[in-house]
Amino acid sequence: MTSDIGSRVRLQSLLDKVVSADEAATLIRDGMTVGMSGFTRAGDCKAVPFALARRAAHEPLRITLMTGASLGNDIDKALAEADVIARRLPFQADATLRRKINAGEVMFIDQHLSETVEQLRSRQIAPLDVAVVEATAITENGGIVPTTSVGNSASFAVLAKQVIVEINLNMPANLEGLHDIFFPVQRPHRQPIPLIAPEQRIGLPYIPIDPRKIAAIVITGQDDSPSNVLPPDMETNAIAGHLNAFLAREVRTGRLSPTLQPLQAGIGTISNAVLHGFIDSPFHDLKMYSEVLQDSSIELLDSGKLAFASASSITLSRPVYKRFLTELERYKSRVVLRPQEISNHPEVIRRLGLITINTALECDIYGNVNSTHVGGTHMMNGIGGSGDFARNAHLSVFVTKSLAKDGDISSIVPMVSHVDHTEHDVDIIVTEHGLADLRGLAPRERAVQIIGNCADPRYRELLRDYVVRAQRRGGHTPHLLEEALAWHVRFRDQGSMRPAGFSEEGALAEPALSA
Amino acid sequence: MTSDIGSRVRLQSLLDKVVSADEAATLIRDGMTVGMSGFTRAGDCKAVPFALARRAAHEPLRITLMTGASLGNDIDKALAEADVIARRLPFQADATLRRKINAGEVMFIDQHLSETVEQLRSRQIAPLDVAVVEATAITENGGIVPTTSVGNSASFAVLAKQVIVEINLNMPANLEGLHDIFFPVQRPHRQPIPLIAPEQRIGLPYIPIDPRKIAAIVITGQDDSPSNVLPPDMETNAIAGHLNAFLAREVRTGRLSPTLQPLQAGIGTISNAVLHGFIDSPFHDLKMYSEVLQDSSIELLDSGKLAFASASSITLSRPVYKRFLTELERYKSRVVLRPQEISNHPEVIRRLGLITINTALECDIYGNVNSTHVGGTHMMNGIGGSGDFARNAHLSVFVTKSLAKDGDISSIVPMVSHVDHTEHDVDIIVTEHGLADLRGLAPRERAVQIIGNCADPRYRELLRDYVVRAQRRGGHTPHLLEEALAWHVRFRDQGSMRPAGFSEEGALAEPALSA
Incomplete structure (x- = not known):
């Protein structure tokens, strides 16, 4: 020694x-x-x-x-x-x-x-x-x-x-x-x-x-802790599929080239799965300009899809970590680690024109995103680099599963209980049900896309009912302030965002909620 | 012709x-x-x-x-x-x-x-x-x-x-x-x-x-419309005074030089007044890197305080407009107009390290800012460049009068009804009552500064009461979701954010609001 x-x-x-x-x-x-x-x-x-x-x-x-x-x-x-x-x-x-x-x-x-x-x-x-x-x-x-x-x-x-x-x-x-x-x-x-x-x-x-x-x-003389990212599942695969299909359309219309733009993906199970999905995509010679390289980044390098990866850290599962460090010479010419000030710098992100993929805790019907606060009050981890990336992205994508807690929480809500990313910084929302392309849309139009494409069908009618009643009051961003956060209160007090009398199939059992 | x-x-x-x-x-x-x-x-x-x-x-x-x-x-x-x-x-x-x-x-x-x-x-x-x-x-x-x-x-x-x-x-x-x-x-x-x-x-x-x-x-052959900015008043002068005193302290501690950093000021009566306030400040050789030059920018140029002004437009009152255009040669070496993509570019704003001064419609006790939506729903003008500047500023300042509608609205509320700028992007809040320096503070600490320094005394007890009760529920950003937007609802339904039984002096006439 x-x-x-x-x-x-x-x-x-x-x-x-x-x-x-x-x-x-x-x-x-x-x-x-x-x-x-x-x-x-x-x-x-x-x-x-x-x-x-x-x-x-x-x-x-x-x-x-x-x-x-x-x-x-x-x-x-x-x-x-x-x-x-x-x-x-x-x-x-x-x-x-x-x-x-x-x-x-x-x-x-x-x-x-x-x-x-x-x-x-x-x-x-x-x-x-x-x-x-x-x-x-x-x-x-x-x-x-x-x-x-x-x-x-x-x-x-x-x-x-x-x-x-x-x-x-x-x-x-x-x-x-x-x-x-x-x-x-x-x-x-x-x-x-x-x-x-x-x-x-x-x-x-x-x-x-x-x-x-x-x-x-x-x-x-001790290893890093292994990544605690979960493997892809049916829902994360569906999210990856929707995003891939969307990007393929962008390539067909000529708005993107088949090498896309440099990619950023936030850490986490969904982003990792979405990146993993690029292995089977028609895109090639991809580059990453991201914070963290996860297992999926290494898989993309191995598959030849990813030509280069820039990040500030490498966070891998145990077996991939071992392989990456053992076979480092094989990867070294295609990977660089930078200070996070540079990996996340607005100047560079805007210049390179990234496609950024970050995870939302919840989104609202107008496209505002909560990345940090459970129930609007309790810190999960922090905003991290999501704001650095989403604000200056060429295309700012947020991904989330449409439901949490066995369906008692809808990740698409009338109003997010905490805002980390405003509607100005969110171009695309993807859940396992589909993708909402919000570019160039006003809030009322955004609501139609988000509810119709992203919300779980069990919550769609309830969201539409909210929108209809809110629009009667008018406004660029219609809301019923006295009800806007009621879904969160209901989950807290009754264990579910679904109101009593609201059936699993998405129809209202009684018209109590219509104005 | x-x-x-x-x-x-x-x-x-x-x-x-x-x-x-x-x-x-x-x-x-x-x-x-x-x-x-x-x-x-x-x-x-x-x-x-x-x-x-x-x-x-x-x-x-x-x-x-x-x-x-x-x-x-x-x-x-x-x-x-x-x-x-x-x-x-x-x-x-x-x-x-x-x-x-x-x-x-x-x-x-x-x-x-x-x-x-x-x-x-x-x-x-x-x-x-x-x-x-x-x-x-x-x-x-x-x-x-x-x-x-x-x-x-x-x-x-x-x-x-x-x-x-x-x-x-x-x-x-x-x-x-x-x-x-x-x-x-x-x-x-x-x-x-x-x-x-x-x-x-x-x-x-x-x-x-x-x-x-x-x-x-x-x-x-027609002139531009004159600016509709109002002249400074006692409250805007007080806001300018608090900001000047703060900046002077920053200079004394060596965190800023007497030439400060390049200044940006959003359009509007309060920002205009704040800039006007620099005429009597101890700072010198100031520069602006802003969107709009207002009357106050020209006054600062005339006074010799301002060495150079970069913007994307010049919006002046009728007499200052006439003078500026007539005596253009006198100003031309000290003014440049750029595309708004460049005047507002994150890359340049971050590089230059601006002190940015923008107007809030309302702020909440944790430092989130609403710049656009009256009552959370109705669009005023738009976010404009405030997000471009606040996000990448060296020092992001938001200014507002503490009250509106003859005191029936407090501009400091438990939760803003719409978020344009998150707490991450707000360093300083100034009202006529004082200045809250939020740098390096957690949300619970921010609330103390904002309520104590910025809220109108008539609303302070009510805000503190909210904080105390919210903190009992815990959380990084304590809130009572069922009450968080109640002030806005009360103003809409009853014409005042002050609840019935709430006296002008700021004390609660009855303890109804204590949990």
């Missing part, structure tokens, strides 16, 4: 910084702001967070924790249980932490993923005391080579007063060369980001920092 | 295209899609729209009408009354048209102002049959020199099959040179927009089109 360490920490003067996780963690003190690597369970720090959790049993230790996005290895769980997290941004996906956020015990700042380091850099949020970054290696000049994600690690390391590096010996050394680290020039001298194609490299293969800032190095 | 026309239409071969407005309007036929110049009452076509309205009295004539933004001269009124408009995008501000939109008689597509020509160019909305563009002149090579706005005129002229040019002899000839016309390269070869400072010119001083597309030229 010692020789291993020598080949991984190539700047000799840093070798005496190697310490235990507990020792490194003492650099982090109560009240500090800490930035940690990790994006959608990939490339998170495996040792220092747990040392913090252990210490918090004996002394007061509450910090502001920033990451790229969600962490694996139950890190957020351990830190939340030990009460280490006072404030957390910009994303999370852990059940224990979520409970504390929703209880008001942890202050969570739910941010567009491209914006966190902008705010840090301009000192609009608290400055970073310590950055903790997982790395494959430290180069001869002190550059940090990330592992399976870049996330916010590069800016965290540059902006923090001190840096702890976790060298993960389980990560193959040839990850070096996979990353492309670029920082926008400081305002007011900021230049255009020179990226004009997903496959272009514009930066360095490591995070360039003054090696004197590296205050501790911890050696670890 | 003939010699005037010769000096304005400098490509001789086009002189025989000069026709009457009625004749030119025959190029526009029933069912067509028409793009007209005009942005916030500036640079609209003065003759052809009325010829269309006249013709519609005798024959079926319904069109899709696209513009830059709102039109002056009662054009939307005349066209709406004549039933010419079947579909309208991306913005309007006319009472008659608004009534038809809200009655569902005109389909209105409310869009981010930067996006319309993107969608046109990629054929995601119906292609343009005819563009009608007001011009100061046509150059020797057929280039069209716009007047007081650029808006979408350049792309409309380039993308339309035929172009009608209205040469407005009331516009001074030396408007030529004021404009900077730039188009992004077509994807997939799109390059960065090379603009890195508000004062930079990156394009041509005219709209370059094939002169053979110019099918008709109409001579007009």
Whole structure:
């Protein structure tokens, strides 16, 4: 292992910084702001967070924790249980932490993923005391080579007063060369980001920092947590089929070429299944410009459908993870990992003209999307990059199953209980029942498409009844404000969005709801 | 006048295209899609729209009408009354048209102002049959020199099959040179927009089109409609004072320099007053990168506070308009007008790092903003550029008076009745009572700031009571869904958001509202 360490920490003067996780963690003190690597369970720090959790049993230790996005290895769980997290941004996906956020015990700042380091850099949020970054290696000049994600690690390391590096010996050394680290020039001298194609490299293969800032190095040897995405099912396959058929029509009308536009897909079971669906599509030489590469991205690379994939992290199931890392040389020329500021940058997204595919918790009849709040109040994970992508997309697609909770919840509702994406940013909605193409439509027209094509048939009449009665009151976006959120209240109080007297077949048993 | 026309239409071969407005309007036929110049009452076509309205009295004539933004001269009124408009995008501000939109008689597509020509160019909305563009002149090579706005005129002229040019002899000839016309390269070869400072010119001083597309030229001689912005009052002055004091603190802490960052201000009485307030500020060498220059922008130029102003249109009161056009040479080196795609482009806004100031109809306690829908249903004007700017701003400020309708409406409500800007895109809210700095705060913390600093004292207790009861139910963003929109319903049904038994002083006369 010692020789291993020598080949991984190539700047000799840093070798005496190697310490235990507990020792490194003492650099982090109560009240500090800490930035940690990790994006959608990939490339998170495996040792220092747990040392913090252990210490918090004996002394007061509450910090502001920033990451790229969600962490694996139950890190957020351990830190939340030990009460280490006072404030957390910009994303999370852990059940224990979520409970504390929703209880008001942890202050969570739910941010567009491209914006966190902008705010840090301009000192609009608290400055970073310590950055903790997982790395494959430290180069001869002190550059940090990330592992399976870049996330916010590069800016965290540059902006923090001190840096702890976790060298993960389980990560193959040839990850070096996979990353492309670029920082926008400081305002007011900021230049255009020179990226004009997903496959272009514009930066360095490591995070360039003054090696004197590296205050501790911890050696670890543990895998990332595997992706928890579920395999495709009948409904996700149907969603993929509707989207493929739509895109094929766009190609036939000449609005898209058979190579489409660069693709982005949010993390999750439905997006993964939709990407998986491209394997059997007529499209070819596809490119991705996305946040996360999932199993489906690797399958698309393997199938030859996908020519190149740019992202900020790689989050895979156990077997695909093993294969990807073992056969890395085979993939390396077709994959790049960038800082999330660049993978999610409005400038680049708008320039490249992406087709973006993100998951909605619920949509309303006018095309507004809730991506974050269960029942309008309880945080699920966070908005993540969905806003960065949907706003600037060439074609902004949202996918959802039409029902949840065995049909007691309709994902298509009169009014979403929380808005993350306004109707202005939603071009296409797809459920297993069909696809609503909302481009160029006014709200009243959008309602017809969304209810007719996307809502479950069991809820269509109820939605149409709402629209008819709302339209009698007039308005560009007709609503009955006193009823607009009643479906959510009904689910909360009665266990179903379906009102009493509403039959399974979609007809109203009694005309009580007609005005 | 003939010699005037010769000096304005400098490509001789086009002189025989000069026709009457009625004749030119025959190029526009029933069912067509028409793009007209005009942005916030500036640079609209003065003759052809009325010829269309006249013709519609005798024959079926319904069109899709696209513009830059709102039109002056009662054009939307005349066209709406004549039933010419079947579909309208991306913005309007006319009472008659608004009534038809809200009655569902005109389909209105409310869009981010930067996006319309993107969608046109990629054929995601119906292609343009005819563009009608007001011009100061046509150059020797057929280039069209716009007047007081650029808006979408350049792309409309380039993308339309035929172009009608209205040469407005009331516009001074030396408007030529004021404009900077730039188009992004077509994807997939799109390059960065090379603009890195508000004062930079990156394009041509005219709209370059094939002169053979110019099918008709109409001579007009009429001024733009004057701005209908009201003068500053005590409340708008207070809003300006709070914002100035805040920015001065940001300068003292070193987060901003005394030249601030380039400023954007939405059109309207409050924004105009806020800009006006900069005259007495300690800041200097300010620059604007905005959509519209209002009276206050000219005052700031006159006062020497403002070093340069970039926009897409100039919308002034009658006396300032006269002065600006008469003394144009004095201003010309310090003003540029660009296509709204560029003035509002996410890429440029993010790069320059703007301080954006936009008006809210209402805000909620968590910082979500409604800019468009009265009572959640009825369209006012449209989202305009507020989304383009707020999303990508360095500092996104929303301003509103805390009360409307003599206090019967609180502009700070538990939940906005329509969301145009989510909490993710709102950094600062200012009313006449004070300023809420929401940066880095979680929703529960935001509510404290917004209620305590921005809500009218008469509504604060009622808002706090809502928050307390909502928090008992838990959640990252606590709400009582069955009550969240009750304030709007109460105003609609009872004429006031204040419940019966709620005293003017802000205390509850009876504890009926406590859970």
